[in-house]
Amino acid sequence: MSRALNFxxxxxxxxxxxxxxxxxxxxxxKGTGMSVMELSHRSKVYEEVHNGAKLKLKxxxxxxxxxxxxxxxxxxxxxxxxxxxxxxxxxxxGSYVLTGSWSEKALKEAxxxxxxxxxxxxxxxxxxxxxxxxxxKLSQDSAYLHITSNNTIYGTQWDTFPxxxxxxxxxxxxxxLSKPLNVDQFGLIYAGxxxxxxxxxxxxxxxxxxxxxxxxxxxxTMMNYQTYSDHNSxxxxxxxxxxxxxxxxxxxxxxxxxxxxxxxxxTEKANVLYDVIDGSKGFYNGHAQKDSRSKMNVTFTLPTExxxxxxxxxxxxxxxxxxxxxxxxxxxxxxxYNAMPLDHVIQLAxxxxxxxxxx
Amino acid sequence: MSRALNFxxxxxxxxxxxxxxxxxxxxxxKGTGMSVMELSHRSKVYEEVHNGAKLKLKxxxxxxxxxxxxxxxxxxxxxxxxxxxxxxxxxxxGSYVLTGSWSEKALKEAxxxxxxxxxxxxxxxxxxxxxxxxxxKLSQDSAYLHITSNNTIYGTQWDTFPxxxxxxxxxxxxxxLSKPLNVDQFGLIYAGxxxxxxxxxxxxxxxxxxxxxxxxxxxxTMMNYQTYSDHNSxxxxxxxxxxxxxxxxxxxxxxxxxxxxxxxxxTEKANVLYDVIDGSKGFYNGHAQKDSRSKMNVTFTLPTExxxxxxxxxxxxxxxxxxxxxxxxxxxxxxxYNAMPLDHVIQLAxxxxxxxxxx
Numbered sequence: 001m002s003r004a005l006n007f008x009x010x011x012x013x014x015x016x017x018x019x020x021x022x023x024x025x026x027x028x029x030k031g032t033g034m035s036v037m038e039l040s041h042r043s044k045v046y047e048e049v050h051n052g053a054k055l056k057l058k059x060x061x062x063x064x065x066x067x068x069x070x071x072x073x074x075x076x077x078x079x080x081x082x083x084x085x086x087x088x089x090x091x092x093x094g095s096y097v098l099t100g101s102w103s104e105k106a107l108k109e110a111x112x113x114x115x116x117x118x119x120x121x122x123x124x125x126x127x128x129x130x131x132x133x134x135x136x137k138l139s140q141d142s143a144y145l146h147i148t149s150n151n152t153i154y155g156t157q158w159d160t161f162p163x164x165x166x167x168x169x170x171x172x173x174x175x176x177l178s179k180p181l182n183v184d185q186f187g188l189i190y191a192g193x194x195x196x197x198x199x200x201x202x203x204x205x206x207x208x209x210x211x212x213x214x215x216x217x218x219x220x221t222m223m224n225y226q227t228y229s230d231h232n233s234x235x236x237x238x239x240x241x242x243x244x245x246x247x248x249x250x251x252x253x254x255x256x257x258x259x260x261x262x263x264x265x266x267t268e269k270a271n272v273l274y275d276v277i278d279g280s281k282g283f284y285n286g287h288a289q290k291d292s293r294s295k296m297n298v299t300f301t302l303p304t305e306x307x308x309x310x311x312x313x314x315x316x317x318x319x320x321x322x323x324x325x326x327x328x329x330x331x332x333x334x335x336x337y338n339a340m341p342l343d344h345v346i347q348l349a350x351x352x353x354x355x356x357x358x359x
Numbered sequence: 360m361s362r363a364l365n366f367x368x369x370x371x372x373x374x375x376x377x378x379x380x381x382x383x384x385x386x387x388x389k390g391t392g393m394s395v396m397e398l399s400h401r402s403k404v405y406e407e408v409h410n411g412a413k414l415k416l417k418x419x420x421x422x423x424x425x426x427x428x429x430x431x432x433x434x435x436x437x438x439x440x441x442x443x444x445x446x447x448x449x450x451x452x453g454s455y456v457l458t459g460s461w462s463e464k465a466l467k468e469a470x471x472x473x474x475x476x477x478x479x480x481x482x483x484x485x486x487x488x489x490x491x492x493x494x495x496k497l498s499q500d501s502a503y504l505h506i507t508s509n510n511t512i513y514g515t516q517w518d519t520f521p522x523x524x525x526x527x528x529x530x531x532x533x534x535x536l537s538k539p540l541n542v543d544q545f546g547l548i549y550a551g552x553x554x555x556x557x558x559x560x561x562x563x564x565x566x567x568x569x570x571x572x573x574x575x576x577x578x579x580t581m582m583n584y585q586t587y588s589d590h591n592s593x594x595x596x597x598x599x600x601x602x603x604x605x606x607x608x609x610x611x612x613x614x615x616x617x618x619x620x621x622x623x624x625x626t627e628k629a630n631v632l633y634d635v636i637d638g639s640k641g642f643y644n645g646h647a648q649k650d651s652r653s654k655m656n657v658t659f660t661l662p663t664e665x666x667x668x669x670x671x672x673x674x675x676x677x678x679x680x681x682x683x684x685x686x687x688x689x690x691x692x693x694x695x696y697n698a699m700p701l702d703h704v705i706q707l708a709x710x711x712x713x714x715x716x717x718x
Binding site: 004026037201202221238240 | 362363369371372375382385391394400401435439467471551559560561579580582598600604686
């Protein structure tokens with residue numbers, strides 16, 4: 001069986017061993033005669049999976065006991081609303097740095113809930129860079145500062161995070177677990193699973209416990225972080241099979257050597273592609289400025305739209321999947337999350353060189 | 360490989376052929392070299408799954424073009440809030456019939472949003488029956504009437520539904536697709552998938568299109584039915600693998616002969632257990648009144664708590680899974696959804712008879 005050269009931006013390629021493990025036990029998990037998805041979410045055998053996933057994430061990212069790990073449905077898009085609903089209280093101001101479409105969407109939802117502030121934005125630079133934020137301009141009433149750590153559409157990524165006096169909140173959907181992280185720097189981290197953590201359908205929220213106090217009990221129960229914290233994310237039926245796959249992916253990340261080792265591999269993979277871009281004398285034109293480049297999503301265009309189209313068509317014929325840029329910006333995008341094998345990236349680099357030489 | 364005697368209340372047993380099909384293609388769906396969960400949700404091959412599931416449900420329940428079918432995350436519990444947030448507008452009143460804990464939870468969330476009315480309740484009868492509602496008492500300002508069509512905890516089920524002038528809304532999480540249904544009688548039907556439709560992690564909402572007008576665009580985007588309707592439930596990444604399994608379960612329901620045939624089988628299965636209860640001369644005491652009995656969840660107790668405990672312990676040793684009543688009420692509960700084979704129900708009936716004869 002041959003595996004696709006899957007450069008999808010998310011849902012994305014999963015580790016082959018994870019899929020093989022899930023396949024093997026799909027009808028009989030741990031001798032129960034049941035699939036994981038047929039287990040009661042109140043059963044011990046499921047709770048081991050559930051708590052195992054939490055523990056593995058805690059170890060991988062060195063998360064202290066000052067934080068809760070929550071499993072929520074609805075994707076990062078639901079978090080865009082849950083964050084201000086829970087944390088933007090008492091006439092405070094939600095501060096946002098805009099680095100792309102997802103930050104804009106997060107801001108849009110916050111505006112429906114309360115006061116907001118755009119602390120910095122690189123919109124006028126076509127989101128080619130992570131803007132430097134003047135932290136002195138942070139509102140005195142700021143409830144939090146929200147950033148998007150990696151921007152899938154534009155291919156930019158935060159390198160170091162701002163040191164602020166208010167809780168720093170990061171949408172890490174597309175780069176969580178790709179490198180070591182100082183969780184203590186954050187008030188809240190959230191990530192839809194479908195890039196580095198597992199399948200779509202579960203979102204991980206890492207929240208500092210002292211922030212839970214802000215949640216008002218008049219919020220819809222399922223929109224209240226306290227509900228998930230009070231019930232170990234088992235207030236209602238969680239997406240059990242998605243959490244099982246999350247657990248397997250975290251197990252795999254451990255076996256790969258943890259986030260330090262994953263960072264080395266991710267850097268190597270990204271360099272393979274950026275080297276082709278930089279060595280192409282402008283044939284491949286990277287969208288992101290060099291100091292803002294993402295190691296997860298490599299975005300580029302060719303000299304003309306015709307060449308870009310021709311490149312994408314031939315790449316598809318070769319067998320590459322998902323190289324089209326996001327509908328909103330066009331061009332090309334290679335998403336190379338944790339599970340992407342180096343070998344597939346090298347194949348793409350060779351293809352890019354060959355396409356250029358034949359043009 | 361032997362399959363468990365799985366009487367879980369949900370997540371619950373799935374059709375074996377569905378699991379086998381998912382297992383077979385877990386690493387390579389339709390020759391793509393990718394798992395369904397690795398496909399882009401914008402790809403044609405995934406959209407076929409997505410739209411296929413909608414079409415199959417439309418056919419199975421004879422849903423007219425006046426309705427939209429939406430796939431939402433968050434379970435029925437999130438619908439408890441989405442319904443009043445979208446539909447309880449302009450000082451109107453949300454009317455509720457209480458038939459158990461889930462109705463109570465739905466009401467509790469509506470109270471946070473607006474005015475409510477309890478039209479009928481069987482709480483004082485320990486939820487042993489579906490109460491008859493005096494429709495003349497429906498508030499003149501009623502926005503909708505909400506019911507829970509099957510009550511998993513108490514083992515009761517609506518037989519015929521009230522004919523009302525306002526939109527009838529039903530939580531059908533635990534009996535959708537178990538029998539024919541006149542969808543035209545409803546304004547909105549919702550169901551968490553994890554009983555009759557698939558795994559946990561996706562909720563089906565069937566909403567009459569004219570109700571979509573009520574949704575205010577200041578609602579959180581992910582809490583607005585319009586968002587799902589406008590984007591074919593693809594505004595953000597849906598839980599693709601859960602929807603794929605839903606599609607397979609719907610395919611299976613077709614192959615079983617549709618809802619008419621499923622009703623015949625479900626009636627037969629329920630009768631096997633109720634016959635043991637009724638023939639036991641009070642040894643097995645059904646919780647539900649006969650005219651309110653559920654064909655999905657058979658709830659009963661034994662003469663003493665000791666006997667109930669002994670029964671549950673021996674049943675567990677025999678291999679039966681999930682026969683404990685809900686934490687909130689105790690006793691025994693056999694959940695026998697669509698995918699439960701008749702043979703497993705007969706084994707339970709034989710076990711019940713034997714336990715009684717040896718006591």
